[in-house]
Amino acid sequence: MKVIVVGSSHGGYETVRGILAAHPETEIQWYEKGDFISFLSCGMQLYLEGVVKDVNTVRYATAEGMRAQGVHVFVRQEIASVDANAHTVTVKNLVDNTTRTESYDKLVLSAGAVPFTLPVPGNDLKNIYAMRGRDWAKKLKLKTVDPDLQNVVVIGGGYIGVEAAEVFAKAGKHVTLIDMIPRVLGLYLDEEFTDTLTDTMKANNIYPATGQAIKQFNGKDGAVTSVVTDQGEYPAELVIQAAGIKANTDWLKDTLKLDDHGLIEINDYLETSAPDVYAVGDATLVPFAPTGGHSRIALATNARRQGRIAAKNVLGDKTKMPAVSGASALSVFDYHFASVGVKAGTADGLGINTQSVFVTDTVQPPFVTEDAGNVPVYFKLTYAPEDGRILGGQIMSKRDVTANINAISLAIQGHMTLDDLAYADFFFQPGFDRPWNIINVAAQQALLNK
Ligand SMILES: Cc1cc2nc3c(=O)[nH]c(=O)nc-3n(C[C@H](O)[C@H](O)[C@H](O)COP(=O)(O)OP(=O)(O)OC[C@H]3O[C@@H](n4cnc5c(N)ncnc54)[C@H](O)[C@@H]3O)c2cc1C
Numbered sequence: 001m002k003v004i005v006v007g008s009s010h011g012g013y014e015t016v017r018g019i020l021a022a023h024p025e026t027e028i029q030w031y032e033k034g035d036f037i038s039f040l041s042c043g044m045q046l047y048l049e050g051v052v053k054d055v056n057t058v059r060y061a062t063a064e065g066m067r068a069q070g071v072h073v074f075v076r077q078e079i080a081s082v083d084a085n086a087h088t089v090t091v092k093n094l095v096d097n098t099t100r101t102e103s104y105d106k107l108v109l110s111a112g113a114v115p116f117t118l119p120v121p122g123n124d125l126k127n128i129y130a131m132r133g134r135d136w137a138k139k140l141k142l143k144t145v146d147p148d149l150q151n152v153v154v155i156g157g158g159y160i161g162v163e164a165a166e167v168f169a170k171a172g173k174h175v176t177l178i179d180m181i182p183r184v185l186g187l188y189l190d191e192e193f194t195d196t197l198t199d200t201m202k203a204n205n206i207y208p209a210t211g212q213a214i215k216q217f218n219g220k221d222g223a224v225t226s227v228v229t230d231q232g233e234y235p236a237e238l239v240i241q242a243a244g245i246k247a248n249t250d251w252l253k254d255t256l257k258l259d260d261h262g263l264i265e266i267n268d269y270l271e272t273s274a275p276d277v278y279a280v281g282d283a284t285l286v287p288f289a290p291t292g293g294h295s296r297i298a299l300a301t302n303a304r305r306q307g308r309i310a311a312k313n314v315l316g317d318k319t320k321m322p323a324v325s326g327a328s329a330l331s332v333f334d335y336h337f338a339s340v341g342v343k344a345g346t347a348d349g350l351g352i353n354t355q356s357v358f359v360t361d362t363v364q365p366p367f368v369t370e371d372a373g374n375v376p377v378y379f380k381l382t383y384a385p386e387d388g389r390i391l392g393g394q395i396m397s398k399r400d401v402t403a404n405i406n407a408i409s410l411a412i413q414g415h416m417t418l419d420d421l422a423y424a425d426f427f428f429q430p431g432f433d434r435p436w437n438i439i440n441v442a443a444q445q446a447l448l449n450k
Pocket of ligand 1: 010012031034040041044077078114131132281303
């Protein structure tokens with residue numbers, strides 16, 4: 001069997017890996033239009049902050065390594081179109097500008113997404129960057145050490161925007177973080193958490209300008225000088241656009257069914273509208289466990305899970321994509337947070353009723369002092385008012401207690417309720433936590449409130 005895999009990031013890599021692991025004799029052609037396979041944007045912040053020194057190591061696989069395992073790797077070769085009836089693709093070689101046709105038995109698309117460009121005057125000025133992929137990583141790295149750069153505006157207060165803002169604040173720049181929604185990280189965390197994080201950002205040279213819409217970019221001699229919103233003008237010698245992504249699917253619109261956002265329509269088995277064509281990753285929706293519907297959750301975790309399922313199905317299985325809950329985590333200076341599922345702040349948009357309980361505690365028993373690391377932990381548990389089914393959780397502390405959110409993710413996936421969590425057995429060791437884990441405490445409190 002001959003399988004063609006398009007895209008070398010998370011979804012593409014996992015598909016290739018999955019096929020190789022189960023059936024190494026499969027003929028796999030793996031295409032990447034960029035000049036580098038398997039760059040991981042997830043590692044960009046670590047690279048930009050100097051924790052990881054070499055941009056070329058931020059990857060899962062090398063072309064040579066995969067070729068040694070029998071995979072036919074094609075770099076700087078773009079799949080320009082798909083003829084689903086003929087089971088062929090047109091390959092454009094971007095080095096010599098030639099094209100050729102390749103046949104496939106199965107085709108897996110992990111073409112991902114590109115950063116959204118704001119459609120406002122001045123968006124073609126120089127020094128308006130994005131934070132995705134190796135090329136931008138290299139350009140941004142140069143800016144972190146540019147002594148002439150003083151003012152950075154980051155557009156988008158999601159986790160990518162916050163990562164970018166932190167990189168440049170740590171590099172000594174004045175950073176303005178603009179978002180349309182009223183709170184930075186508002187899609188990930190409720191107010192009890194974002195208030196603290198916003199104060200932390202301000203104390204570290206990041207100035208949130210939220211609830212504002214971008215109107216235009218001003219420039220001089222072709223380079224950006226400021227960003228104008230409906231409420232103010234912010235100086236900027238560098239702008240980083242992190243205001244969402246656009247599915248990289250324009251080239252597929254005559255071949256596959258796409259939704260209104262350009263996302264590829266897939267079924268539970270990751271099959272597209274064309275026979276033997278599968279799609280995974282940021283250009284698709286994922287089944288969302290808390291609601292039972294489908295959501296757009298652009299995470300590597302989802303792309304990897306889909307890649308694994310696509311590999312199985314390409315090889316003849318009929319495995320359904322399991323529902324996910326969108327667990328994610330981030331550090332903002334000395335705070336670590338994680339969240340999963342539904343928040344009080346996102347429930348209305350999803351059309352569901354929720355109740356939440358917010359609890360604070362210290363990480364360890366009271367006899368351990370704060371000097372010894374016994375800092376506060378903040379936790380919010382969100383559940384269905386009618387039956388106490390767990391729908392989401394958020395946690396934050398200066399100690400890294402984020403892994404608790406993985407337990408909430410399991411609780412969502414397993415349809416657990418407050419009763420299940422109230423007395424669930426979690427370990428106690430005074431060096432780590434308290435006899436009642438914060439999840440127990442929150443569930444017990446929620447049961448009292450009911
Ligand atoms: C800064 C940043 C930090 C992130 N951090 C995290 C994190 O910590 N945890 C997490 O879970 N997620 C994180 N993500 C999200 C994660 O990176 C994405 O969800 C993931 O990369 C999606 O993978 P993908 O395979 O769908 O596509 P993409 O990563 O978008 O890659 C698609 C690839 O396909 C190639 N391609 C596209 N079209 C063609 C074509 N026609 N022919 C050939 N090649 C093509 C592209 O060049 C690209 O290399 C982060 C993202 C960013 C930008």
